[in-house]
Amino acid sequence: MSTLALHQVSRWFGDLVAVNDVTMDIGPGVTGLLGPNGAGKSTLIALMSGFLSPSAGSVTLDGEPTWRNPGVYRHLGLVPERESVMEHLTGRAFVRANAELHGLPDPGAAAERAMELVEMNDPASRVIRTYSKGMRQRIKMASALVHEPAVLLLDEPFNGMDPRQRMHLMELLRQMGSDGRTVLFSSHILEEVEQVARQIEVVVAGRHAASGDFGAIRRLMTDRPNHYVVRSSDDRRLAAALVADPCVRGVSLRPTGGLEVEATDFGRFTHVLPRVSRDLDVRLVEVSPTDESLESVFSYLVSS
The missing domain is CATH 3.30.70 (Alpha-Beta Plaits)
Structure with a gap:
């Protein structure tokens, strides 16, 4: 059971304040990070994953800072929104490379298990540049899951997926949450969050706007x-x-x-x-x- 904690976190880029004094705890289960485009969701996920340093405040995973702490990656998986894959590799080689970077005892078997989870075994022998947007999303997901992390962060993971792929990923996230993993995914689409997460964190213009059970947030929106x-x-x-x-x-x-x-x-x-x-x-x-x-x-x- 792992918990991500953000305490009075701000991040600015020159004169632009991307995240402003955000405090939240992300615990086991599935949490939806909801907000309009440009709200600061990607910046928050980059802070949680240790890819950005906070300008103020702290971001920790089980009490350990995520910034400049490579040890957290043994427990954390990240699926970024931006394409970050080596297109000349096959899907299998890409996922296996990540397994090897994690020092897993049998990287080949770990890669096959991860690709099977996201239904990417069949196209795994093709080079990534031939993949559709939805397939790229799933191969990134397999790479993030190859070391079976306790914490999974996903930035707009459903973009580009067809309805069947979307339903499969939603069920996978629900199952991981039920198994006690800490799963956070961002979205600007209320219906996506409604189908997967009960805990919601809402951000607007870099500010933490609301937090709580989906039903309570939904009533605020409706009322x-x-x-x-x-x-x-x-x-x-x-x-x-x-x-x-x-x-x-x-x-x-x-x-x-x-x-x-x-x-x-x-x-x-x-x-x-x-x-x-x-x-x-x-x-x-x-x-x-x-x-x-x-x-x-x-x-x-x-x-x-």
Whole structure:
């Protein structure tokens, strides 16, 4: 059972602050590191894996610093988002080379076991430059698993995988978490995290925005105020009726036509709007959410 601990960690590159005062513990099981693109997820994973030094704070694995400590790699595996493979090698040679670097007693057998885990035995004799994006992801995964690490870090591991490959990798991560390994993977896609992880760490603009069970984080996201543009055949009558309902925090007329509506209860609003329009005999022309991007959801978590 291994634990990664980040304590008041910051990392800056010149004037750019990529990670700002992050404290979190990553323990056994599967943890999802969730955030929009550019939030600092890759920087955090590089800090956890010892590829970057913190500008401030500390990153430790079972009490040992990850920076300038090659010994941690006996217990840690990394699947980076960026391509970091030697394309002229076959998949088998690449994974075996990593087994040899770890000084395993039977590197050939270890490589075969790791490739079988990720279903890469058949294409293992091909050179990596001929692989698809999904195959490259899986051969990197095999290389990271060849020494059976207690901690596995994966940066956007599902990118480029087809649905079957994605389902297989999700099941593999769930199984490793159930076996007591510490698994952390990053994603900007909520549905990916939902299917694999129960523990969630949310980062936005380099800040630690939320932490906890997936259900609790999901409720925070669902309960945030929702903003809509509504166009109808009679905007003023519709506005007067909507603002009287407790699920609507505010309604304003737009200069270009239509309404801007802020609803505090998404579920209730989806029933109230059609009912009110029907009762008033007002025809709905457009109902569009204006803040459904992940960035807006995560920004709400930061401020809540």
